[in-house]
Amino acid sequence: MSNHEEEQEQQLYAMRHSLAHIMATAIQELYPEVKFGIGPVVEHGFYYDVDAPNPITVEDLAKIEHKMHEIVKADFAFERASMQLDEAVKYFGNKGQTYKVDLLNDLKKHGTTVAKDIDRSQLGVGEGAKVDEITTYTDGPFTDLCRGPHVESTGKVGAFKLMRVSGAYWRGNEKNAQLQRIYGVGFTTKAELNQHLELLREAEKRDHRKLGKELDLFVFSDLVGGGLPLYTPKGTLIREELNRYVQELRQTIGGGFQAVTIPHITKKDLYEKSGHWKKFSDGLFKIETREGHTFAMKPMNCPHHTQIYASQPRSYRDLPIRYRETTMVYRDEQSGELSGLTRVRSITQDDAHVFARANQVEGEIDRLWNVIEKFNETFGIKLKVRFSRHDPENMEAYSGSEENWQQAEAQMKAAIEKKGVEYTDGLGEAAFYGPKVDFMARDAFGREFQAATIQLDFNQPEGFDLTCTNESGERERIVMMHCAVMGSLERFMVQLIENTAGAFPTWLAPEQVRLAPINETDAILDYTEELRIEFETKGIRVGVDSAPESVGKKIRAAGLAKVPYTLVIGDKERESGIVSPRLRTGHGEFDGSLSVDEFAAAVQREVAQRSQKSTL
């Protein structure tokens, strides 16, 4: 980033931060009883958490926005001041701002080390600063605890819009009071703001929930239940193609995996031993048997797979042993967390577990990583890498000793750095049994979620006593790696649908070629059927639109269904044996004719290459 860009970035930050204050000012003017939480800058804008005696509604947003414009017009200067900590407690206490007092008391007690980054900026203290003094900023009638920076005055904040109001727990803890979080976006110019709003409208069109329904890929049923998607024939076809590709890559560049199959329920004993029962009991679907035993739907596959490994003595010569299984796991997610295919209760994992000796870990991670890389590259999908490690200050959340964690993370970090990619630090994002390399994706609206993952696990081998016999004839503890390339079929479908806007590459298109007979005469319909059979015989997924409609309408229908190729079939085609494929918008440039055989061969080639665009 150039100096100039950096400056602009800082300026935008100051504008958004100032907007949060202006919004708070407006709210204070309109509803003097409101108590304020924190109001930081976020991607594209800002928010402020407020505790209002009467809930802020969508209608209030318009009023608040109006008031904000008045404040902008008044052009109050942002004035910085310092205050002793005790003085500040008294000052905000007198104003009834109990959340601010809460923050200040916390600061007094713990100093800066405990305050999270986001809190620190709200507290008006710098990193590593002394904590006996804080700063405040005042704009017109409103004074807030704040570190800054701000723009000079309220007139200099650019274009903004309040977006929505939602709930948020005070300090992110669900045991605390729930405040209302009011979100706004802010940009330097009106044009940039409009552009952002336009992007949001575009994102809506790519929303996988909408396209999934339009393209008839999956459905939900109130009778079946929330978070339990049902895949139609088309959706299922895509899932199977995707999985086939992943398994192909596991075979060719992943080192070779053996397929295994496990039941979907188990006695609770398995999870007591694995540690999952203790950690995730609330998230398990439990089953009482008629004989009074407790079973559970499997929420993950690793414990089952360990039992296949453990079923016989293993030699170091046989390691690594690699199992794969694409199968559903079931998690009792809280209803409010469900969201389309991004968060479901029946999750299809393209799961795999590698049982290996400690010195094989880096090589295995590298191979698994290659599979993930190659797979996503095929779709032009770029994922951000996150090194998800444990939080030493919260050891009760994890199994195993600090020492083992250090060791596992050192190994994983070495593997990541060998890859030479940029990665973010996921402190506290580890699984309870080990560190992970998570590959993060974003949905059409920019919301981030975990897709692919490689996990290093030294705890379950401990719990299940997994060993191999080494060169010296001793039993040696092994380690496990977990790896899902798509993460889950559901989450990959989200990426696939939203990245392509439903215009799937030919190898994944449920219908690859559509035949549009020009009329319903026997001669044309017979020839169309002849072609259909020919394509089908060649393994091409072909559909026929023989409705008594105009060609124009059939073309339109095929376009809306995002079929890669449409062939209009009339006398010309019947007599000459050539076709003039019409390519789906954006699929390619071809605009000519070729023989049926040549066309079929081209489609087959395109599928075999898993090409993103037409090879015509």
Added chain:
RNA sequence: GCCGGCGUGGCUCAAUGGUAGAGCAACAGUUUUGUAAACUGUAGGUUACGGGUUCGAUUCCUGUCGCCGGCUCCA
């Protein structure tokens, strides 16, 4: 689960304290079509579900379910 919002034919949407209406889709008929929407007609709704207020509820109140935006959680 929590806070806020929403729930009208398959889809997109309209209307109202007085027994719901359009377009697309579906179906039927006419047309026999040359690269993004031919014409006419028919059918389709216990207005998510249950309870209450009312002479009367789809509309107001309430409970349940579901969905949406966040929060919390995410093996």
